[in-house]
Amino acid sequence: MIEAVGLTKRYGDKTAVYNLSFQVRPGSVTGFLGPNGSGKSTTMRMILGLDNPTSGQVTIGGHPYRRLPNAPRQVGALLDAKAVHGGRSARNHLLSLAQLSGIPARRVDEVLGVVGLQDVARKRSKGFSLGMGQRLGIAAALLGDPQVLLFDEPVNGLDPEGILWVRNLMKALAAEGRTVFVSSHLMSEMALTADHLIVIGRGQLLADMSVTDFISANSADFARVRTPDTEPQLREKLGAALTGAGGHVLPEQDGALRVMGLPLPRISDLAHEAGVRLWELSPHQASLEEAYMRMTQGAVDYRSTIDQKAGLQQPLPPGAEPPMPVPGQGQPGWYAPPPPQQGGQPFAMPAGGPGAPTGPYGGAPAGAYGAPGAPAGQGAPGANPYAQPAPQAPQAPAPQAQAPAAPPAPAAAPAATPDASSPAADTNQPEDAR
Ligand SMILES: Nc1ncnc2c1ncn2[C@@H]1O[C@H](COP(=O)(O)OP(=O)(O)OP(=O)(O)O)[C@@H](O)[C@H]1O
Structure with a gap:
């Protein structure tokens, strides 16, 4: 299980993530949604120990990533599929990762088969298409046969067949009891893939509930x-x-x-x-x-x-x-x-007719249908134990407006790069994020 408690990340006067608390549980696919710049990648980097929280903490199985024994065997991640040494073949790229983590070479060939790259395994990755690069990134995430998997935009650039494959892969991994945390901007895909959603906006938690509850709420x-x-x-x-x-x-x-x-x-x-x-x-x-x-x-x-x-x-x-x-x-x-x-445009009511409009669109008063109540599942098992009561949320400081309170940025983590797959990142990291 991944557990974040009060997770906050500031870059100078920019608050990327603010007081985020959630749990990602094993056995289901948890989608991680939010608009561009809302803090999804930053959160994933903190989960993987690639960035230090300004405050709060995030653990995997009860330990911060950097203290996990043999982390690459427990946690696999795709953060940036382009972060690969282009001069290396797909197989050599994976082999080098495997060697760093004590993973046998035969596993490399296994995962190449799983992602469908066996025929181009000896080709240099710089000639790979976007979709092939994604597949290679997914292979790297699967290399250690980990129980916890993080995927940042895994279907980026994949063709329809590839998207279907990723969907089935995520579901299969979750069905095996693994923790699968996946970000995506493709809502139709998320609706088909995820069981549970964590939604953030401007670094703050907006929703933590099942897909069904989210839609009805x-x-x-x-x-x-x-x-x-x-x-x-x-x-x-x-x-x-x-x-x-x-x-x-x-x-x-x-x-x-x-x-x-x-x-x-x-x-x-x-x-x-x-x-x-x-x-x-x-x-x-x-x-x-x-x-x-x-x-x-x-x-x-x-x-x-x-x-x-x-x-x-x-x-x-x-x-x-x-x-x-x-x-x-x-x-x-x-x-x-x-x-x-x-x-x-609203339906045009006859001017001055009976039942004249009272709302901004000539319909019901403003807000009558604008803010459905809390979902039925909110108090149900699986609800976010850290969820703030709704009344507090509007008062939560807008992350962008927090410059005065921003403490000094944390010492630059050696791994402050978003690039979990980069060979350069490997040399700087206490742990390999894959
Ligand atoms: N190293 C950094 N230095 C300064 N600001 C950063 C850094 N990394 C991220 N940010 C800022 O933090 C905010 C959150 O960025 P992040 O990449 O986490 O968002 P995201 O939700 O992953 O976005 P997208 O959906 O576009 O990938 C953005 O405003 C971004 O500019």
Whole structure:
């Protein structure tokens, strides 16, 4: 098991990770999610003893990585697949790692077979494609047959067959009782691979829960309703009736309506009362991607100026920043992305009609569907024993705003490189991170 307690990392006045506490348990795949620059790699480096925490600690099986006896046999990691001596063949690269850790040469050929590189084993790795490099990095992680595995973006550059292979590999490793901690920006892939999620934003814990709980805690379920295409006035009529009844109504691209805040039977009754025939009335649950977007919007540092999601956010006062998401409660003020049509414009209510809009989009009052409550599983077994009560979270200092309190940066760890596979890193490290 990997256990972080109060883990904080500051680089000068930049707080990369703040007061992070979580456990990664054996027997399941734990996904590690967060926007660019949120501190995932920094956390993984600290787990692997490649960076020193400014405060707090992280242990593997109860020991800091650097004190683990024969660490490369217990912990395997892929942090940066490009960190390979390009002049060496794949096999020689792995052989050199194996020799450093007392791993027999036959294991090298085994892992080359596992990752499908046996035919190019004697080729120099500098000629490798991105996907081949990833496979080599994964081979290095598997070399010591470790019980604990960390993968930073393992499917980066892999083709669909490779992605499927990595998915199955992660699941198989977890099914063998190993601890598998994997970061990725591919939400669809994470939804298929991970059982549990740890989500961070701006270095802070946003969620620590099962994939299922995460989706239900951070998604606004909605209904799709379609009226006959041939009678557009029915759609207008229904939209007005639903909005008047407190529903939040948005147009879908295909002419249907997305309705939030009203149960399906109520929508059906309202349509019946308004004399509107329905061609479709179906329930929908958000995907992991939608739930993730919703949870992390306030913690995104880098965003395109033409980001379509801007159309889904409730208007903020001039100069105001989106609030940090509240752990377990999602991002206040966000409706279910992605926008149903370009710009996410709301369904246009007839001006001054009955049931005039009360919310920012002419629907329900702001926030009615914006912040679902804590997930059912929060108090369940497996909940984060370190989770902060929600009310404290908004007061947690924004990592970027902590310059005055930042203590001096820790003495540069010899391994302050993110590059766990680099031959150069090997010579500087007390332990090899693979
Ligand atoms: N050695 C360093 N010196 C100074 N700042 C650093 C250093 N390493 C990371 N940071 C900063 O810490 C923050 C977290 O970076 P990190 O690489 O851990 O994020 P990440 O979640 O892995 O991002 P990505 O998804 O883009 O890989 C960033 O703002 C980054 O610029």
